[in-house]
Amino acid sequence: MSALSALKTLPSHPIAGGHRRRSSPFLSSLTNTSPTGHQLRSSAAISVSLSHSVIAPGRPVRAVSANVVSEEKQLEGSAFPVISREEALDLYEDMVLGRTFEDMCAQMYYRGKMFGFVHLYNGQEAVSTGFIRLLTKGDSVVSTYRDHVHALSKGVPAGAVMAELFGKAAGCCRGQGGSMHMFSREHNLIGGFAFIGEGIPVATGAAFSSKYRREVLKEACDDVTVAFFGDGTCNNGQFFECLNMAALWKLPIVFVVENNLWAIGMSHIRATSDPEIWKKGPPFGMPGVHVDGMDVLKVREVAKEAVGRARRGEGPTLVECETYRFRGHSLADPDELRNPAEKSRYTSRDPITALKKYAIEHGLVAESELKAIDKKIDNLVEEAVEFADSSPPPPRSQLLENVFADPKGFGIGPDGKYRCEDPGFTQGTAQV
């Protein structure tokens, strides 16, 4: 599995003509960074229709199809790996943490420690790791209900996430959010949204605030926002509204579509008139990129460019990551509609195994080191479970806390003073 053939450009529109020759920012940056740039060649089987261009006339951006689906011809082994040893270890550890954590969640759910709606991320780790490990602490991540691994990649401690799932006071939201509503101000993880499409405008707003701080408040702020959402969301009105406004106002945001082909039981092909989501970027004036979401190195290359674009102030990017969830939509989903052949096709391209193979083949790490990481993560997750298990549930007084930032919102009590000023209001633990 090579990460170097990550991009392929579309042929220019016959009518648009020769002035399209200007190379896309993606291509040029990639040829610059990869030592064996000449290996960028067209792959044999391109499934996506390339007969028509999606470049709007007069637009400098173009849609780039990056490493389309699976029948990619394997390149000869490249001489130089695209990542360093430290990066390989970091990526591997992050993906293994995500996988092990999610597997433990399933176990805990069936033992009754976790309840409600739990949506697991198995199989999609390459997308989370590929993007989030490139971000700084100040950058924001907005996610959906499938947000455990985004939280972990962004740096929220596993114990805090597990305690939140158990509904304990030591959780990252003190048990008030739950599986679908992970928030961490410290790590700039702002959700956790249950409604699909709800996080996209919020992410656009976070990007807006970054630009506003820089341009109106004159603060040094180049924080970028990365919004994760699924294929089903790409048919929602809010998605298009935000593509428009993000491009219109040139906001520092990356829209990442985790296209796992299924929205609960609704296949993406059945729900969408044009299933190629990456093509929906250029009509709004931003580049649309398609990348193999099962390969963390390819995702990382695309992420570097997209995040770099946003940080330089060049505007948003739409990245479609073709990925797959190995489990059902949630732990309550019997997952009967998906074809076992399709499932096995993707499980054979497990991102963790792929990275392991790549790292060992390129001599970056020894197998024993990876096994040591596996063991370390196993222990970490076990400790997280113990921590969560032994934490107390929230006290009753917590029920009324944090409804408002200014608790005078609870109004005026019978004595004419604000209710929150009464020390018995939440038994003394409310922040007034």
Added chain:
Amino acid sequence: MLGVIRQSLGCGALASSVKILGRGVERVIPIASAAGRNYSSVTKEMTVRDALNSALDEEMAADPKVFLMGEEVGEYQGAYKISRGLLDKYGPERVRDTPITEAGFTGIGVGAAYYGLRPVVEFMTFNFSLQAIDHIINSAAKSNYMSSGQISVPIVFRGPNGAAAGVGAQHSHCFSAWYASCPGLKVLSPYSSEDARGLLKAAIRDPDPVVFLENELLYGESFPVSEDVLDSNFCLPIGKAKIERKGKDITITSFSKMVGYALQAAEILSKDGINAEVINLRSIRPLDRETITASVRKTNRLITVEEGFPQHGVGSEICAVVVEECFEYLDAPVERIAGADVPMPYAQNLERIALPQVEDIVRAAKRACYRSVPLAASA
């Protein structure tokens, strides 16, 4: 010159705000009322429109994090001219014209508020907020709770609410009960210019999401304002109602335009010897239960007046509160006066009877005072 002003106001360090505030207060000079009445220079008059405009102006001058976003707020000077002059003063970055994307720009406002900016999101009417209600409820109201205090949302959603004149069913819906039922929101509804100024300033300074329900027909109405109101730090407390007219025979609660109707009804009733106490709620959530129940304990009779639909309305809540807290003090059943339980018709005569009128309030008050046959007996 305008460019210079824009720059100095744009990068607001609070040190420079003192001068700006001074300028802001000077700007608010007595404005001739729409009806062209002339008063002596002792009483200053201000329309609700100018009250809102001046409140926005002063808050934007004081805090550079405040910005206004909505359809037609910039170049068009505001769909109802509430934001007149603000684009020239503060520039397009702080007075943002948006495309017609309520869900999108409301969500953008919420996301910006997560990061400490203080957006004022204008809905052309609150009917359009239905397209964005997911963000008002789910990402604004609930976020502080779901994140357990990590993320507060200092945002204001404002715009005209309720019936206007002849605008039909889809433009006349009153949403006070809808938003007031949701924990995590504060819902305000001003009546006079003083209310408009004080409550809007309080809303913008508040660290929580506030739904600010104005009324289109009140925008042009003039009210006397005192010097205190014109001060740039004038804020009204959220959660406190105002007793517009003291009385002892019957309590009439109302908000927004209906306060004016209630006051007129009180005048008529006073000729019949019924001394009505009129309460201007100002704050629908949190409801000032104390002022209402204290008044009922004094007068022993209550009617609630609102423009919106009767079922599950604000009046229903007030009635329940009074029954819970001061049932023994009631000498007569509580009556709710609300709009007719039909989508607003277009024809003028039908629209008039679909909304509460002063005569309805007077009749209800007389029934409560046993001056006429009670409704239940005549049914």
